[in-house]
Amino acid sequence: MQAVDPSAADRTSWEAAVRHLYEDAFSFVATGPRTQKDWWADVLAVMERTVxxxxxxxxxxxxxxxxxxxVPAFPFRPPFKADPQRRLTPADVGQRLREIDRASAENLLLALTDGGCTLGNLRRFTESFEELQGMARTLLARYGDAFTCHTNVSVGARRDGTLDFGASHWGYTPMAFYGEDAGLVVVSDTEVGLFWTFDDI
Known part of the structure; x- marks a missing residue:
């Protein structure tokens, strides 16, 4: 696939980047409207496919x-110790996400191209790292200039909101029924975007 211009977040380039990066992963990529200051409820609406x-x-x-x-939000689910019959709530979403910086979000979008949440996943692509990074930037460009990024991943997590992808192992706060799940939530003034990958069991 030819590298896309990261400044061009039109439908064609965005959808092409989504397909190319995630078509071989077990993924969930969706965007919904942001309707509330408390965007956790908007994220849950995307998870439940109601918007x-x-x-x-x-x-x-x-x-x-x-x-x-x-279980309308399947494969997303309430915390492990919760009543298994209880549905996921906006508070559950908020409690399991933490904010990260834009550079970490770009790398996370690439790490999510397969299970294990590692940049080693990029070996299967023929493009250079810079070309793949351009695709990640195209995905983020859809959400404008003023957006925040949030994840359930703690890859060498630091207090300054960065993720260390050189860490020897990765951790996460489970949000799915599968063995491992990792994701990114992008929040703008008007939209919430979810990029999630699962290790199917």
Missing amino acids: PDPRGWAGLDDTAGRRTTE
Whole structure:
């Protein structure tokens, strides 16, 4: 795939970057409208597939066929110790995410291209790291200049909001029914975007 211009966040380039980066992963990529100051509820609406993409752009949902009325946000779920019949709440979402900086978010989008949340996943691509980084920037460019990034991942997490992808291991706060899950939430004034990868078991 030809590298896309990171300053151009049009439908064609954004969808092409999503497909190219995540089509071989077990992924969930979707964007919904931000309607509240407390964006956790908006993230939950995207997880439950109750809102469409505000621009009509296509994401990915490899888990769509497995969700039920009882678990509308599948594969996302309440914390382990919660009543298994309890549905996910906005507070659950907020408690398991922490803010990271933009550079860490760019690298995280690349680490999410397969399970394990490591930049070693990039070995399967023929493009250079710089070209792949351009695709990650295209994904983020959709959300404008003033957005924040949040994740359940703690890859050598530091207090300054950075992730160390050179760490010998990675950690995360579970948010899914699968063995491991890692994701990024991008929050702008008008949209919330989710990029999630699962290790299917």
